[in-house]
Structure formats: structure tokens, C-alpha cells
Amino acid sequence: MSGEDSKTQKKVFDAETASSLVKELRENFGSGRTRSYEWRVSQVKVLLKAVLDNEEQIIDALRSDLAKPPLETVVYEIGMFKNSCELILKELKHWMTPEKVKTSIRTFPSSAEIVPEPLGLVLVISPWNYPILLSLDPVVGAIAAGNAVVLKPSEITPATSSVLAKIIEEYMDHSFVRVVQGAVDETTALLQQKWDKIFYTGNGKVGRIVMTAAAKHLTPVALELGGKCPAVVDSNVNLKVAARRIISGKWGLNNGQACVSPDYIITTKEYVPKLLDALKTELEACYGKNPLESEDLSRIVSSNHFARLSKLLNDDKVSGKIVYGGEKDENKLRIAPTILLDVPQDSLVMGEEIFGPLLPVITVNKLEESLDLINSGEKPLAAYVFTTDKKFKEQFVKNVSAGGLLVNDTSLHLVVETLPFGGVGESGMGAYHGKFSFDAFTHKKAVLYRSFAGDSSLRYPPYTDTKQRLMKALIGGSILGIIRALLGSS
Amino acid sequence: MEIGGELRELREYFKTGKTKSVTWRKSQLTAILDLIHENEDAISKVLHQDLGKHPVEAFRDEIGGVEKSASKSLSCVEKWMTPKKNDIPLLFFPAKGEVLSEPLGVVLIFSSWNFPIILALDPLIGAISAGNVVVIKPSEQAPACSSFLANTIPRYLDSNGIKVIEGGADVCEQLLLQKWDKIFFTGSPRVASVVMSAAAKNLTPVTLELGGKCPAILDSLPNPSEFKFAVKRIVGGKWGPCSGQACIGVDYLLVEERFSSSLIELFKKIIRRFYGENPLESNVLSRIVNKHQFERIRNLLEDPLVAASIVHGGLVDEENLFIEPTILLDPPLDSQIMTEEIFGPLLPIITLNNIQESIEFINAKPKPLAIYAFTKDETFKRKILSETSSGSVIFNDTLVQFLCDTLPFGGVGQSGFGRYHGKYSFDTFSHEKAVMHRKLFLEIEPRYPPWSRFKLEFLKLAYRLNYFGLLLHMMGFKLGLKRYN
Numbered sequence: 001m002s003g004e005d006s007k008t009q010k011k012v013f014d015a016e017t018a019s020s021l022v023k024e025l026r027e028n029f030g031s032g033r034t035r036s037y038e039w040r041v042s043q044v045k046v047l048l049k050a051v052l053d054n055e056e057q058i059i060d061a062l063r064s065d066l067a068k069p070p071l072e073t074v075v076y077e078i079g080m081f082k083n084s085c086e087l088i089l090k091e092l093k094h095w096m097t098p099e100k101v102k103t104s105i106r107t108f109p110s111s112a113e114i115v116p117e118p119l120g121l122v123l124v125i126s127p128w129n130y131p132i133l134l135s136l137d138p139v140v141g142a143i144a145a146g147n148a149v150v151l152k153p154s155e156i157t158p159a160t161s162s163v164l165a166k167i168i169e170e171y172m173d174h175s176f177v178r179v180v181q182g183a184v185d186e187t188t189a190l191l192q193q194k195w196d197k198i199f200y201t202g203n204g205k206v207g208r209i210v211m212t213a214a215a216k217h218l219t220p221v222a223l224e225l226g227g228k229c230p231a232v233v234d235s236n237v238n239l240k241v242a243a244r245r246i247i248s249g250k251w252g253l254n255n256g257q258a259c260v261s262p263d264y265i266i267t268t269k270e271y272v273p274k275l276l277d278a279l280k281t282e283l284e285a286c287y288g289k290n291p292l293e294s295e296d297l298s299r300i301v302s303s304n305h306f307a308r309l310s311k312l313l314n315d316d317k318v319s320g321k322i323v324y325g326g327e328k329d330e331n332k333l334r335i336a337p338t339i340l341l342d343v344p345q346d347s348l349v350m351g352e353e354i355f356g357p358l359l360p361v362i363t364v365n366k367l368e369e370s371l372d373l374i375n376s377g378e379k380p381l382a383a384y385v386f387t388t389d390k391k392f393k394e395q396f397v398k399n400v401s402a403g404g405l406l407v408n409d410t411s412l413h414l415v416v417e418t419l420p421f422g423g424v425g426e427s428g429m430g431a432y433h434g435k436f437s438f439d440a441f442t443h444k445k446a447v448l449y450r451s452f453a454g455d456s457s458l459r460y461p462p463y464t465d466t467k468q469r470l471m472k473a474l475i476g477g478s479i480l481g482i483i484r485a486l487l488g489s490s
Numbered sequence: 491m492e493i494g495g496e497l498r499e500l501r502e503y504f505k506t507g508k509t510k511s512v513t514w515r516k517s518q519l520t521a522i523l524d525l526i527h528e529n530e531d532a533i534s535k536v537l538h539q540d541l542g543k544h545p546v547e548a549f550r551d552e553i554g555g556v557e558k559s560a561s562k563s564l565s566c567v568e569k570w571m572t573p574k575k576n577d578i579p580l581l582f583f584p585a586k587g588e589v590l591s592e593p594l595g596v597v598l599i600f601s602s603w604n605f606p607i608i609l610a611l612d613p614l615i616g617a618i619s620a621g622n623v624v625v626i627k628p629s630e631q632a633p634a635c636s637s638f639l640a641n642t643i644p645r646y647l648d649s650n651g652i653k654v655i656e657g658g659a660d661v662c663e664q665l666l667l668q669k670w671d672k673i674f675f676t677g678s679p680r681v682a683s684v685v686m687s688a689a690a691k692n693l694t695p696v697t698l699e700l701g702g703k704c705p706a707i708l709d710s711l712p713n714p715s716e717f718k719f720a721v722k723r724i725v726g727g728k729w730g731p732c733s734g735q736a737c738i739g740v741d742y743l744l745v746e747e748r749f750s751s752s753l754i755e756l757f758k759k760i761i762r763r764f765y766g767e768n769p770l771e772s773n774v775l776s777r778i779v780n781k782h783q784f785e786r787i788r789n790l791l792e793d794p795l796v797a798a799s800i801v802h803g804g805l806v807d808e809e810n811l812f813i814e815p816t817i818l819l820d821p822p823l824d825s826q827i828m829t830e831e832i833f834g835p836l837l838p839i840i841t842l843n844n845i846q847e848s849i850e851f852i853n854a855k856p857k858p859l860a861i862y863a864f865t866k867d868e869t870f871k872r873k874i875l876s877e878t879s880s881g882s883v884i885f886n887d888t889l890v891q892f893l894c895d896t897l898p899f900g901g902v903g904q905s906g907f908g909r910y911h912g913k914y915s916f917d918t919f920s921h922e923k924a925v926m927h928r929k930l931f932l933e934i935e936p937r938y939p940p941w942s943r944f945k946l947e948f949l950k951l952a953y954r955l956n957y958f959g960l961l962l963h964m965m966g967f968k969l970g971l972k973r974y975n
Binding site for chain 1: 507544545546549550554576577578579582587589590592594595671679682683686687689690691693695698700713715716719720722725726730764765766772774853875876877879880881882883884885886887890891893894895896897898899902903904906907908909921922923924925926927928929930931933937938939940941945946949950953954
């Protein structure tokens with residue numbers, strides 16, 4: 001009977017289990033197998049196949065967890081992941097090649113190169129809003145760089161977490177790639193271990209916990225966090241296009257639950273009526289007259305977040321400021337696209353990252369004031385400006401500090417693999433996408449080759465005046481100086 | 491002024507945008523060059539006072555290095571500041587992409603006591619070229635150098651943007667309570683952990699330049715002059731920089747058993763040549779920085795088994811804090827001298843049956859900042875590169891990677907993370923901001939709901955950058971094919 005019990009009993013994942021997992025993976029990593037190009041490529045191919053084979057299950061899981069429209073799943077979660085894999089398969093050999101660097105006369109004769117090598121054991125902790133993409137994109141980057149990986153997907157999207165576990169357990173090389181499902185306890189147990197890199201996507205509060213745990217082992221971290229991404233709208237723009245692009249970046253991305261969604265808008269008092277009209281018109285065109293029922297909008301992920309967002313709407317300071325939407329359905333965890341006008345800076349909705357379908361529009365007298373307003377807050381992951389005024393655009397680009405900036409559009413920059421994607425300040429540290437993913441999980445080892453020829457005694461004591469002069473000249477690197485020193489002058 | 495106030499001032503100054511201008515950066519870099527040129531003697535003096543460094547060592551390891559670094563940054567900063575253009579796929583036409591380097595803001599630099607001038611000024615050069623405002627906290631264990639920096643920097647550099655704050659552990663604690671935009675730390679792993687934990691509270695990115703037990707591997711070198719070269723370089727790499735108190739100094743040596751006696755003989759000869767008959771009286775060797783470090787190193791020799799393995803040296807001068815170059819042959823592997831970073835003038839030689847075993851030996855220890863391998867065997871070189879991990883690897887020499895500013899200088903694992911020197915310094919104190927420019931015409935309609943099968947197919951093709959497929963798809967639509975829902 002006890003044998004059966006132990007089979008049906010769910011194994012507790014505690015610090016001890018985590019420790020044995022890490023020990024096992026470290027031993028496996030020591031075999032050197034993950035360093036080979038063949039292993040890396042085969043794993044990337046297999047992971048890509050796994051995702052494509054399970055496309056239907058993934059779509060269903062995301063529909064179950066987030067009511068995510070299938071198109072969003074296919075395009076953003078699966079499509080972007082597929083692109084990452086294809087780029088890796090195309091470029092990995094090139095990325096793995098040591099980079100030759102120039103050496104100077106000071107180390108003559110010598111040659112030097114930078115050799116990329118895996119860091120070792122990587123822990124990826126992923127969030128609930130793009131649970132497939134934000135799990136597998138870092139994982140595939142870590143694999144491309146030759147590491148062993150443990151993925152800890154979010155428990156808030158359980159169906160997707162299960163699919164991820166299934167994919168990894170069925171398709172990936174079990175010696176090096178694992179999934180640990182669970183919540184706070186399991187994550188804590190994992191964070192107590194020594195990793196060679198931790199990659200975390202989520203919020204600032206947990207980001208601090210991750211970095212503090214990493215500090216005990218001097219583990220480098222990449223933190224992809226969020227922030228209040230502002231979008232500034234000038235009056236000299238094609239308003240229809242601007243409005244649609246704002247909508248696409250806000251409600252078109254998981255109903256505003258995305259780290260790069262425009263969080264709030266800033267425009268002039270004069271222009272705001274036109275902007276609001278355009279937004280309302282385009283919102284109707286996209287989601288119909290009853291957006292609460294629209295299948296093209298994700299729902300709110302959980303009742304906790306629903307309560308959080310409701311609280312933002314129920315705040316006294318925003319009463320009377322709702323100019324569009326505001327409808328909620330607690331049973332279905334749905335909130336309609338909602339626009340608020342000129343809520344006070346100290347309202348709840350302006351005090352935290354909204355991460356939902358509420359869009360405050362703040363007005364200023366002159367558009368230049370928007371720069372100060374943005375810079376008075378924490379640095380966001382992204383900032384957007386819609387303008388055709390070259391000077392204002394330059395001012396914005398130069399003065400607004402954010403992870404990334406996009407002019408005349410929203411969110412799209414994260415699709416471009418040649419641009420590094422990451423935050424600064426409160427929005428995080430480190431970057432990835434494209435080759436930056438490979439770099440994020442790589443140690444770039446400096447290698448210098450010297451020969452036995454050309455040894456100069458001036459390196460060694462006893463230190464004479466001549467040696468001193470020569471050494472100064474040599475370090476200064478000027479040929480003339482060296483000649484002079486050799487000739488005994490200067 | 492109290493630290494919070496100083497920081498507020500710095501932040502206000504940074505907000506004015508003055509430090510972002512190329513003029514300001516260049517003026518400050520020039521000022522550092524002036525500082526060095528006009529104070530060479532003073533710097534040699536304080537280095538001698540704190541560490542007993544010989545002026546040649548002071549120049550070679552500190553003054554010359556700062557000069558070179560400042561000159562390089564001065565001539566390159568404008569180039570480094572230029573935005574990097576990145577390609578954007580045709581799909582997004584018309585679009586432009588670039589990466590802008592911008593300063594992080596308020597930077598804190600902790601420098602250590604063993605190279606107290608260069609380890610303060612080199613990171614400072616990086617932080618300035620990237621346009622930041624800076625606080626330097628020099629190590630209190632090199633007090634003359636700390637004073638020198640505190641007194642001299644304000645005379646040359648813009649004290650609105652660059653401040654030196656002196657003090658001990660309590661000052662460090664207070665500094666760590668503040669919010670910084672970057673912390674650059676050179677020192678020990680133990681303190682690094684404290685710094686990173688404090689940084690975590692504000693999500694402050696850090697660069698940690700630590701150390702480790704940097705091994706030297708000495709393969710068979712049948713050519714006697716090559717063997718001699720190698721040993722000279724190892725001697726230079728062990729006792730040359732601050733009497734072994736260097737993060738990239740050779741910590742221990744691995745060699746095949748059959749070479750050990752001739753090796754030790756050669757060591758003795760070279761040490762005598764470099765440091766004279768009585769090294770304790772040599773003015774060419776640095777002394778140990780303070781009593782605490784002196785006792786720590788002396789204690790490494792307390793273990794009777796370790797003491798018994800001394801084959802050369804071992805004499806100490808407690809009053810003057812000197813320890814002569816000391817060589818040990820095969821001390822017990824579990825003794826402290828073999829488990830901790832020595833950071834002193836003791837060189838354990840560990841003998842192996844076969845030099846190939848050195849790889850396993852090194853891998854059993856935490857990843858060091860550098861591995862030095864003296865060998866002509868190309869296969870062995872490749873094996874060392876692919877089977878060990880360290881900040882850097884140098885073949886057939888020691889320490890010189892420090893001079894090569896095209897190579898990133900930094901550690902991995904216990905030896906730290908992040909890197910600097912040359913452009914890497916600029917990058918380490920910068921935020922690389924991705925900027926994408928789009929225009930408000932030429933729309934991609936299928937970006938917008940309501941969703942349809944047509945739009946889904948379009949986006950799938952778009953993702954694959956399958957322009958031809960897209961064209962066909964669009965044409966199919968134009969031919970009046972049914973829109974699916």
C-alpha cells in the first residue's frame with residue numbers, strides 16, 4: 001500500500017530537491033556536451049518542432065488562461081518564438097566563432113581574440129502575460145549559448161505552464177533542460193541555489209527578491225521589468241493612424257497586460273478632444289459597440305488582478321473622469337477598454353503600472369512639458385512619441401530615458417531582432433532578442449596569445465633609469481618616444 | 491555635507507544635462523591627464539607610502555595605465571557616442587533603427603587598496619566618458635592615496651559632477667543606503683555580495699571586479715631559453731605587481747613532477763637576480779599593505795604541513811610588513827593556502843604526473859579572473875580554452891592582458907561579472923537605448939482587429955518576412971476571395 005501511496009503522492013519541491021537538481025545539472029554540464037554546435041542546434045530545432053506540433057494545445061491553453069485571441073497567440077507568442085529559433089539556426093555558427101581583436105605595440109608580438117563560452121546553469125523565471133514567448137525565448141537563447149537551463153513558468157497561467165512542462169519533458173534533452181512548476185515556495189527553493197545566470201521577467205518587487213538572492217552567490221542577473229510607458233501625441237499627426245497604433249499597442253496586446261503597452265497618453269489641452277474622438281472611433285471599428293463581449297480582446301488574467309484594476313477605477317480621485325468604457329464583468333473577468341481624462345498625478349491609476357485596459361490621458365499646456373512629466377517618474381521600459389515635428393522628436397529621443405523608444409508607433413520595436421530589448425533603472429537591467437539573447441547567456445572570454453620571442457628585460461627589476469624611460473615610452477605607445485628612450489634622451 | 495545632500499546635488503547637476511555634452515566629457519578627461527602629468531611624483535610618493543611600491547612599478551602599473559586610458563578615451567569618446575545604426579526589416583518600411591548610448595546617471599565607484607590610483611581613476615574615466623556624475627569611494631586601507639585623491643581631484647575636475655568621499659566601513663554602509671544608477675566595485679567576493687544585495691534594493695546594476703586563485707600552468711618547454719622566459723614571466727607575474735597582492739597575479743603554479751627541481755633552482759636564481767640576496771631589504775618589492783593582511787598571509791604558513799613544504803624564502807619582517815618571495819612545493823591541497831586566494835608573495839607549486847591533469851585541477855576550484863598557460867602544444871591550448879572557464883586566458887605570459895584595451899577585462903562566476911577597459915568602460919557605464927523611427931503612412935492593415943483568417947495568414951507571412959507570399963496573399967484578397975471569420 002505504501003508503494004502506491006508514494007506513487008500518487010506529489011513530490012514536494014523544496015530546497016533539498018532544488019539542490020539535488022542543480023547538482024545533477026552541474027555534473028551533466030561538466031560533461032561538455034552542451035558546448036557543441038550540434039547539440040545546441042538539435043535542441044533549438046527540437047524545441048521549435050515541439051511548439052509547432054503543439055500549436056493547437058498552446059492556443060487552447062492561452063485561451064483558457066487568458067481568453068487570448070488565437071491570432072495574438074499565433075502571431076506574438078508562437079510567431080515571435082519561431083523567428084528567434086530561425087535566426088539562431090541561421091547565425092549560431094557565426095556567433096560562436098571567436099572574434100579576433102587588434103593588439104597594440106605594447107603587447108607586441110601578440111594576437112588576441114574574444115571567445116564566447118556558456119555561463120553554465122541558467123534559471124529562467126517567466127511571467128503570465130506572454131507565458132509561451134517569455135518562457136521559451138530566453139530558454140532558447142540560453143540553449144543557443146550552450147547552457148543547461150531550468151525554466152520556472154508562472155503558476156498564474158496553469159494551463160500554459162502544463163503545456164510548457166509537457167513540451168520540455170517530452171522533447172528536450174532531459175540531462176540539461178528542465179521545468180519546475182510551482183509558485184512562491186518552489187521559486188524560493190530555486191533562488192536559494194547557485195546559478196550562473198538568472199533571467200527574470202516580471203515586476204520590480206520580485207525583481208528585487210531575485211537580485212538579492214542572486215547576490216548571495218554573485219550570480220549575474222537580467223531583469224526584464226516594466227513601468228509606465230508613456231505615449232506623447234502631438235497635434236501634427238495623422239490622427240487616425242496614430243490612434244490605431246495606440247490601440248494596437250494597448251488593447252491589442254493582451255488587453256493592456258503587456259510590459260510595452262502604452263500605459264498613459266500625454267497630449268495638449270487643445271488637441272485632446274480630437275484625440276479622444278479618434279480613439280473612440282477607432283476603438284469601435286476594432287472591437288465593435290460592445291467591447292466587453294469582443295472575442296478579440298483578452299480577459300484579465302485573474303481575480304486578483306481584476307480586483308486591483310477595479311480598485312484603480314473606483315478610486316475617488318478618478319470618479320467623473322471616465323470618458324469612455326468602464327464596463328466590467330466580474331464573472332468573466334472582463335474589463336472593457338476604458339479611457340480616463342486628466343486624472344490627478346496622485347491618483348492610484350497614475351501611481352503604479354496599470355497593466356490593464358485603462359488608459360489615462362493627461363493634458364498639458366505645451367507639449368514640451370510632457371518631457372518633464374515623463375522624466376519626473378521612474379524610467380519605463382518603453383516610451384512613445386507621435387509627431388512630425390523634427391525638433392520635438394529630437395528633443396524627445398535625446399531627453400527621455402527609457403529601455404527603448406519608438407517614434408510614431410507603439411510596441412513594434414520588440415519585434416525587431418536587431419534592436420536590444422531591455423530596461424533601465426526601474427524597468428530593469430540587461431537586454432535580449434536576436435544576437436543580444438546569445439550574448440546575455442554567454443561569457444566573453446578574453447584570450448591573449450604571446451610568444452617567447454620579444455621579451456624585454458625592461459619589464460623586470462632591477463629598475464634602471466634607462467628601463468624606466470623605455471617603459472614610459474612603451475606604455476605611452478609612441479614610436480618616437482620609444483626611439484628616443486632607446487637613444488638615451490628624454 | 492552629509493552623503494544624502496551630496497547625492498542630491500549630484501543628481502540635480504546631472505539633470506541639467508551638462509555632463510552629457512561631449513565638451514564636458516572631454517574637458518574632464520583632459521583634466522585627468524593634467525592631474526596625472528602634474529602629479530607623477532606625488533602619486534609615486536603616496537603609493538610608496540601606502541604600499542612601498544617602487545616608482546617604476548607605480549608608473550608601469552598605475553600612472554602609465556591611467557594616462558593611456560584617459561588618452562584613449564579622449565580620442566575615442568566622440569566616436570563612441572555616435573548612435574549605432576541598426577537594420578530594420580523591409581516589412582516595416584519606412585523605418586529607421588538605432589542604438590543610442592546614454593549615461594546611467596549617478597555612479598558609485600568603490601576602488602580597492604592594492605592599485606589605489608588606477609582602480610579609482612580607470613573606472614572614473616569610463617564613467618565620465620559615458621557622461622555620468624560620479625562618487626569615488628577610495629579604500630581606507632591605502633590612506634595616503636585616498637587623501638591624495640580627495641585633495642587633488644577637486645582641484646582638477648568639476649566638483650559639481652565628481653566627488654570623492656573618504657571613509658571606512660561605516661561610510662560604505664551609508665553610501666550603500668542611497669539610490670545609485672550604477673555601482674562599480676573592485677574588491678573581494680565577500681564584500682561584493684554585500685554591495686550587490688544593497689544594490690538589489692534599488693535595482694541598481696553592478697559591475698563586480700573580483701579575483702580568485704589565478705593559476706599558471708607550466709608545460710614542458712625543452713628549449714632552455716624558452717623555459718627561462720616562462721619562469722621570468724611567472725616571477726614577474728607573481729611578485730611584480732604589489733608583491734602578489736593583485737587580482738590578476740599568479741596565485742599558484744601547476745607543473746609536472748619531473749620538472750619541479752630544475753624549476754625551483756631557476757626560480758631561486760631569478761628571484762636573486764631581480765630582488766637581490768636579501769629581498770627583505772629590496773626597494774623593488776612592495777610591502778604588505780597593513781598588519782591585518784600581513785597576519786592573514788603569515789597565518790597561511792602556520793600549518794606545520796604547509797611550513798614544511800617551503801622550499802625557498804619564508805622570512806618575514808613584521809615591523810616593516812615585508813614578506814620575502816616564498817615558494818612552497820606541494821602543500822596539502824586542503825590547506826588554507828590552497829583553498830583561499832593568497833593575495834600575497836607566497837607561491838605554491840603543485841606537481842602533477844601529467845600536465846593535462848591541470849585542467850581538472852583548475853575546474854575543481856571557483857572560476858578565476860585569469861588563467862596563465864605556458865605551452866607550445868596547440869592541442870593543449872585548445873583544450874584549456876574549451877574545458878576551463880575564467881575571466882581571461884593568456885598564453886605564454888602573465889598580466890599583460892591588462893595592457894590590451896581591445897580585450898574586455900572582467901571575471902566570471904566567483905571572479906565577478908561585467909567588464910571594462912577601452913570601449914568596454916564606456917559601455918559599462920552607459921544604457922544602450924534602442925530607438926526605432928516609423929512614419930505615419932504606409933499602414934499594415936492586418937495589424938488591427940477585428941481579426942479574421944485573412945489577417946492571421948497575412949501576419950504569419952509577414953513574420954516570416956515572406957514578401958512574395960505576402961504579395962500573393964494581398965492579390966488573392968484583391969481578387970475578391972472570401973474573407974473568412
